[in-house]
Amino acid sequence: MSSFVPPVFDNGFAGLPETFYSRVQPTPVPDPYLVCHSPAALALLGLPADALTHPDLLHTLAGNRLLPGMDPLAELYAGHQFGHFVPQLGDGRAILLGEIQGPDGRGWEIQLKGAGRTPYSRGGDGRAVLRSSIREFLCSEAMHALGIPTTRALALVGSDLPVYREDEETAAIVTRLSPSFVRFGSFEVFYYRNQVDPIRQLADYVIRRHYPQLAALDEPVPALLAEVARRTAELMADWQAVGFAHGVMNTDNMSILGLTLDYGPFGFMDAFDPGFVCNHSDSGGRYAFDQQPDVGAWNVTKLAQALVPLMSVDTATDAIKAYPRQFGQAYVARMAAKFGLPRAGDSVGLMLDALSLLAANRVDYTLFFRRLGDFDSAPDALNAPLRGLFADRAAFDAWAARYAAALRQTGVPDAERRIAQHAVNPKYILRNHLAETAIRRAADQRDFSEVARLHALLTRPYDDQPEFEAYAAEPPDWAREIAVSCSS
Ligand code: AMP
Ligand code: MG
Numbered sequence: 001m002s003s004f005v006p007p008v009f010d011n012g013f014a015g016l017p018e019t020f021y022s023r024v025q026p027t028p029v030p031d032p033y034l035v036c037h038s039p040a041a042l043a044l045l046g047l048p049a050d051a052l053t054h055p056d057l058l059h060t061l062a063g064n065r066l067l068p069g070m071d072p073l074a075e076l077y078a079g080h081q082f083g084h085f086v087p088q089l090g091d092g093r094a095i096l097l098g099e100i101q102g103p104d105g106r107g108w109e110i111q112l113k114g115a116g117r118t119p120y121s122r123g124g125d126g127r128a129v130l131r132s133s134i135r136e137f138l139c140s141e142a143m144h145a146l147g148i149p150t151t152r153a154l155a156l157v158g159s160d161l162p163v164y165r166e167d168e169e170t171a172a173i174v175t176r177l178s179p180s181f182v183r184f185g186s187f188e189v190f191y192y193r194n195q196v197d198p199i200r201q202l203a204d205y206v207i208r209r210h211y212p213q214l215a216a217l218d219e220p221v222p223a224l225l226a227e228v229a230r231r232t233a234e235l236m237a238d239w240q241a242v243g244f245a246h247g248v249m250n251t252d253n254m255s256i257l258g259l260t261l262d263y264g265p266f267g268f269m270d271a272f273d274p275g276f277v278c279n280h281s282d283s284g285g286r287y288a289f290d291q292q293p294d295v296g297a298w299n300v301t302k303l304a305q306a307l308v309p310l311m312s313v314d315t316a317t318d319a320i321k322a323y324p325r326q327f328g329q330a331y332v333a334r335m336a337a338k339f340g341l342p343r344a345g346d347s348v349g350l351m352l353d354a355l356s357l358l359a360a361n362r363v364d365y366t367l368f369f370r371r372l373g374d375f376d377s378a379p380d381a382l383n384a385p386l387r388g389l390f391a392d393r394a395a396f397d398a399w400a401a402r403y404a405a406a407l408r409q410t411g412v413p414d415a416e417r418r419i420a421q422h423a424v425n426p427k428y429i430l431r432n433h434l435a436e437t438a439i440r441r442a443a444d445q446r447d448f449s450e451v452a453r454l455h456a457l458l459t460r461p462y463d464d465q466p467e468f469e470a471y472a473a474e475p476p477d478w479a480r481e482i483a484v485s486c487s488s
Contacts, residue, residue, distance in 0.1 A: 004054040007045060009069030009098040012209055013109065013180070019198050020186070021073040026063030026095050027116025027126065029159035029171055034058055035134070035442065036451045037155035038141050040459065041177055044152065045110075046103040052155055061175045062157045063095070063115035070098040074118035078192060079185035079252025080302055082286055087192050089185060089252050090120025093128060096181065107209070110154070111181060114173040127163045131439050132488030133172035134451055135430075136263040138438070140176070142430045142458035143260050148238040149231070150260040151178040156451075158442075165487050169443070178259060180210055184303040185252035191306035199309055206256055221310045225319040229300045231258025233323050236296040237330035241338060242426065243269040243365040245289045247279035248486060251302045265484040268429045270475050272358035272365040280485040293331070297323050337424045338369050340417045341406060350399075350406055357399055361390045364474050366429050373421035375400075377407040377414055426461035427472050430454070433479035434471060 013021070039049040051057055059065040066072065074091035081089075095115045101107050113136070114128030128136075133156055140153040154175040161171040182202070190198040207220050211227060214220045235258050239246065246253070247265040255261040267278030274290040282288075287295060300323055304316040311319075332343055339354070341347040358368055371386040383400055390396040407417065438450040457468050465471075 004047075004051055004057055006056075006067045006069075007047070007100040009067075009071070009100055010107065011069075011071045011098045012107065012205075013075070013096060013099065014071040014073055016201065016205055017198075019076075019195075020202065021075045021096075022090075022119040023072065024074050024095060024118045025066075025072060026097075026112055028064040029062050029157075029161045029173070032058060032062030032064065032157045032159050032173075035130070035156040035158045035172065035448050036137060036455055038137075038153055038455070040144075041141070041152045041154040044102045044104075044106070044108060044177065045100055045154070058157065060097075061112065061155050062159065062173055063112050066097070072097050074120055075181060075186065076120065076189055077183050077185035077252050078189035079183070079250050080188070080299070081250040081252070082282075082284075085188075085192065086252075088120070088189065091118055091181075092121040092124050093118070093126040094176075094181070107179060108152075108177045109179065109181060111176045111178070112173050113176055114171060125163065127161070127171045128174065128488060129163050129165060129169040130158050130172040130443055131169060132264065133158075133174045134439050134442060135266070135435050135484075136174050136176075138435060138451065138454055138458065139263045139266060139430050140260075141455060142461065143244075145459045145461050146242060146426055146429075148242065148244075148260060149235055149258055151176050151181070151255070153177070178255070178257070178261075180206065180255075180257055181261070182206055182256040183252050183261070184254040184256065184299055184306070185250075186256070187303060187306035188251060191309065196309040199306065203307065203310060210257060219311070219315075221307060222315050222319045225304055225307055225311075225316060226322070228256060228258060228303060229320040229323050230326050232296045232300055233293075233326035234258065234330050235260065236293045236327055237334050239292055240289075240331055241334035242429070243272070243289075245269065245276055245278040245287070246292065247282065247287055247484070249287050249292065249295045249299065251299045254296075254299050254303070264488055265486060267432055267484065269365050270431060270479070271362040272355065272368070273362070274355075274359060278484065280483045281487075293327050296327070334424070338421065339372065339403075340375075340410075340412070340421045342410060346406060350402055353399055354403070357390065357392070357395055360395075361392055363389045366426065367472070367474065369425035370422070370427050370472070373418045373425055375403070375407070375414070377404045379404065422464075423462055427464060428457055428461045428468070430458060431475055431479070432482050432484070433475045436479070436482050 076090045094113045097110045099109045117126035137153040137156040143150040158172045163171045214223045253262040265279035276289040277285045336343040441447045441450045
């Protein structure tokens with residue numbers, strides 16, 4: 001058993017008035033067991049890698065026991081869900097236990113997702129199932145390793161407590177970490193209630209705790225809005241560049257810190273398809289892959305609207321008007337890096353043509369970019385591994401000739417370019433079928449080794465890991481049958 005010294009809690013959010021949350025205790029689960037944990041996330045809190053071998057901590061992360069200083073609560077928020085405003089949502093199954101400061105001075109809020117009913121559960125059971133919790137755990141840590149802003153996952157605890165969805169499943173609880181879980185919807189709820197004071201209080205709190213550099217400005221709230229808009233634009237560029245679809249970009253799932261938040265029916269694209277819809281419940285394709293940047297912009301306007309009581313409409317409009325440019329610049333910069341091309345000149349046309357070819361040939365997005373790093377720019381090179389991904393070889397050859405010429409013009413030696421490209425084009429992503437294999441083994445056989453293997457693999461997504469070559473391959477045929485929906 002590890003020597004575990006309970007950390008000191010410093011609960012910023014619980015210091016706000018109860019307008020913003022409800023105090024609530026987690027509901028215990030029977031016989032919790034550890035499914036997986038993230039040593040890197042434990043280190044953020046200054047906890048040793050073996051901290052979870054201590055039963056006190058395991059029971060805490062199951063929601064069965066509190067540590068001294070914890071002050072559990074569920075946050076209130078509203079949100080636009082699939083375009084429609086829902087006046088009250090809130091943490092229906094997530095419970096914030098408290099906040100602790102890591103060894104580097106950063107504060108981390110610790111939240112249990114799936115820890116039982118809260119005053120905001122509406123008709124829900126307050127639980128999460130093992131299947132979706134494994135996906136959230138793996139994806140949070142994988143996104144972080146990819147360099148994409150995200151909430152983190154500390155651990156995943158399971159229990160045999162039955163949970164009823166389409167079928168009977170079992171419960172699980174993900175411990176999530178974030179500097180803050182405040183969402184756009186945390187502001188919207190008060191805007192629609194015509195309550196200006198809480199909007200101001202929450203904005204002041206977010207600025208003081210999370211954007212201290214803005215606090216001294218004459219007008220910190222418009223600056224906050226502008227900064228959230230910028231971070232959101234950058235996040236959308238990150239998602240688009242890596243081929244990630246969130247699935248449920250409701251404003252209650254949009255982080256005030258610009259983090260990827262609330263992993264549900266997300267998906268990484270296998271074959272490139274701009275219209276990719278990862279969420280089975282999204283029949284209208286509102287949150288299709290290629291819609292995400294615009295949805296991000298729309299969501300930012302909803303945040304702006306909720307902040308208008310603190311500024312003029314013109315000021316709010318001004319604060320977010322840079323979003324399209326910021327997204328465009330960020331996206332082009334990321335794509336240029338993926339292609340190993342300069343950002344200007346003919347590159348954009350070359351990149352767009354490649355994306356059209358990928359779509360027409362249903363080429364695997366991740367494999368394409370990884371192999372592009374190995375591209376030989378010599379005039380007579382065949383580039384067979386890359387070429388083999390395309391059904392239309394002639395179209396590929398024509399594009400490849402233009403690409404090779406553009407690369408030669410940069411004067412960067414292929415070997416050097418390869419290193420730079422491999423550093424931005426991941427070899428390993430959390431493909432649906434990989435998650436599914438790990439989930440089946442965990443759910444059917446209580447064998448968590450595949451979850452651990454995937455977690456370890458995905459913490460080094462840019463490194464060649466020869467023993468895991470199969471994890472970089474295109475999905476098997478059965479992967480097409482996997483459906484992920486909002487029900488989790
Ligand atoms: P999500 O789509 O998971 O972001 O959730 C949307 C809203 O529904 C949030 O307010 C959640 O807290 C709530 N919710 C989702 N699942 C459950 C559940 N099983 N029990 C209670 N509330 C839930
Ligand atoms: Mg949510």
